[in-house]
Amino acid sequence: MSAKLTLKLQNSIDRLPDWSSFVVSDLRQGLLDWYGQWGRDLPWRQTCDPYSIWVSEIMLQQTQVKTVIPYYDRWLTQFPTIATLAAADQQPVLKAWQGLGYYARARNLHRSAQVVMQHHGGRFPHNLEEVLKLPGIGRTTAGGILSAAFNQPVAILDGNVKRVLARLVALPTPVAQASQHLWQLSAMLLAPDRPRDFNQALMDLGATVCTPRKPNCPACPWQIHCQAAQLNLQSQIPMSEACPPIPHKSIGVAVIWNGQGQVLIDQRPEAGLLGGLWEFPGGKVEPGETIAECIQREILEELGIEVTVGEHLITIDHAYSHFRVTLHVHHCQHMAGMPQPIACQQVRWVSLDELDSYPFPQANVQIIQALRSGSAKN
Ligand code: SF4
Structure with missing residues (x-):
């Protein structure tokens, strides 16, 4: 981090921003209003079926939306329910995933479907602790499923959300060093009465406006509260980690x-x-x-x-x-x-x-x- 940047970033990751309740509610409402107008119309948003949402969340973990859509449609045609997926052999499951990469996702989805059949009577669990026990489901995927399927107030923190929140508070460290802080921030901002819409809005803001390069700040509902925008540091936040060369x-x-x-x-x-x-x-x-x-x-x-x-x-x-x-x-x-x-x-x-x-x-x-x-x- 440059000395100039250090001087600009006086905030800390040890405490949350001291926003008033007015600011928090303005952030929530601004984002929800923006989502009402600009939110993406995605196939998995037309359902509250936890299985369909779960499939989309797993596919989206390392893959872009436009790549995922045809795979998602084919998958639900071939394996329309948790029961059909659980009963399938592994080879057709891997074949249906072919081209998406990160095949552990498909193997875990398959194994998890069998766990849901054996231990939850074929119904996707509603409880965060139970969801986190399923192979291949981490905290942000669990939050994405529970909020989208059941409208539960469970926070998310995927790569897009980390970037948006890091900029909002002008995070003075790389995001990997502030994971707990960012989780708390995501939970603090989550609109308790509309968690489904709020989480999806946050993902959309990161995917379409607060993009890694050249964020479109004039179109952002959070611009007046965003510290990175006020300091003109959007291109430097999130700070990058020094990465070792790829073997x-x-x-x-x-x-x-x-x-x-x-x-x-x-x-x-x-x-x-x-x-x-x-x-x-x-x-x-x-x-x-x-x-x-x-x-x-x-x-x-x-x-x-x-x-x-x-x-x-x-x-x-x-x-x-x-x-x-x-x-x-x-x-x-x-x-x-x-x-x-x-x-x-x-x-x-x-x-x-x-x-x-x-x-x-x-x-x-x-x-x-x-x-x-x-x-x-x-
Ligand atoms: S104002 Fe700009 S940098 Fe800040 S959250 Fe919005 S798009 Fe991102």
Whole structure:
């Protein structure tokens, strides 16, 4: 933080702002009036069904609204109730999630539906403590569901809300260092008589007006009370944390063909990143290793078979939340040995047409597209 900025920010995160009740009620009413005019018309706002709202909240955790809408519609067609989701196998659940990323969300949603069936008679719980026990539901998701479905006065604090509140009070630290303070602020501002509308309005304000870059302060109902706007510090608040560089891994990936024109795929272990999804086998390139050497070693270690590495198919760069990968994908030919699931759940020989029935991570979907676009070897 610059010395100039420090001088401007004399407030503290140890105590809440000393707004009068008039200011608090003006903030609430101003936001609710703005929402009445500018709030977004989203599919999950046309229902009070807790399951539909729950699905939307989980999908929206790391994904933008416009991406979520078609997934949300398809999901509710395929799994219209908690009971249908709980009864489904995991593979169609992951397949329906394919392309949304962060697949732990789908696995947790599935597991939670089974918990709701077993322990709550198929009815989504109304109690915050019970909701927080469900896999994949944290405090802000619980607040979002309980306020939207049951109009309960439970606060929220997602990324958009953190930014709005940080600016409103000109937070003198990065938001990660003021989590408790921001929760208290969100709860203090929440309109007790209209919690559903208030929380949704707060999310909309962050998504459409108080945006990360160039917030539209003249259109904001909170402008006259906003300390960041008064200090002209909107572009510097929230303060950023110093982030370590994102690690990068090079991965050798094999499209292994047998003599029948089939390719070999494996299912990742249940626990961990992309658990339960299928993929083309491969692994990390070790120092001093060529891509071909990496592929031969990984395939022997993980599947117990020998392959020859042939021509290059495609190179794919992909970013996960905490690291980036570059996939170097090669056609390979199966030479010897029976594939075994040494480092995965199961392995399978499949035709290119059959690939559609398996859930794959997004980077592997690009491999399938490359295979189908005429690059296929067999
Ligand atoms: S006045 Fe500007 S910075 Fe302050 S809350 Fe509104 S949009 Fe955000």
